[in-house]
Amino acid sequence: MTISGSCLCGAVRYQSSGTPVMAGNCHCKDCQKSSGSGYAPTLFVPLDTMKIEGEVRYFENAGATGGKVQGGFCPTCGSQLFSKSESLPTLIAIRAGTLDDTAQYQPQVDIYVSSAAPWDYIPPHAVTFEKMPPAKPGA
Numbered sequence: 001m002t003i004s005g006s007c008l009c010g011a012v013r014y015q016s017s018g019t020p021v022m023a024g025n026c027h028c029k030d031c032q033k034s035s036g037s038g039y040a041p042t043l044f045v046p047l048d049t050m051k052i053e054g055e056v057r058y059f060e061n062a063g064a065t066g067g068k069v070q071g072g073f074c075p076t077c078g079s080q081l082f083s084k085s086e087s088l089p090t091l092i093a094i095r096a097g098t099l100d101d102t103a104q105y106q107p108q109v110d111i112y113v114s115s116a117a118p119w120d121y122i123p124p125h126a127v128t129f130e131k132m133p134p135a136k137p138g139a
Contacts, residue, residue, distance in 0.1 A: 009076050013053045024109040027112045027122075032115070042094065043105055068086040069085050114130040
């Protein structure tokens with residue numbers, strides 16, 4: 001599967017040949033602030049499968065689990081593109097709205113629903129976690 005996308009102005013383009021590891025909506029306060037919305041829809045792929053063209057700047061802060069999280073954005077148009085987490089060093093999270101084919105995003109989970117805004121709609125059939133999902137054994 002090839003996943004590709006870009007920022008709003010096109011100065012940054014990316015492509016991944018990796019199979020997505022997970023896809024989900026994060027409702028944590030950091031994702032709300034960085035997206036300007038109720039949640040951030042993200043698609044996780046192996047970092048070593050990503051090819052990025054153009055300049056990406058990263059803003060680093062402490063994530064909800066205490067580890068460092070870097071949010072990648074285009075310095076020209078400000079589009080949020082990626083995030084990298086110290087707790088998931090082999091993965092990169094792609095913001096689903098930046099995909100060339102947004103139908104490739106199929107959310108599997110909603111995480112940090114305990115932080116969801118009161119006006120945010122979470123479908124009743126969604127698989128939800130109050131915080132982060134538990135780690136898989138051996139992961």
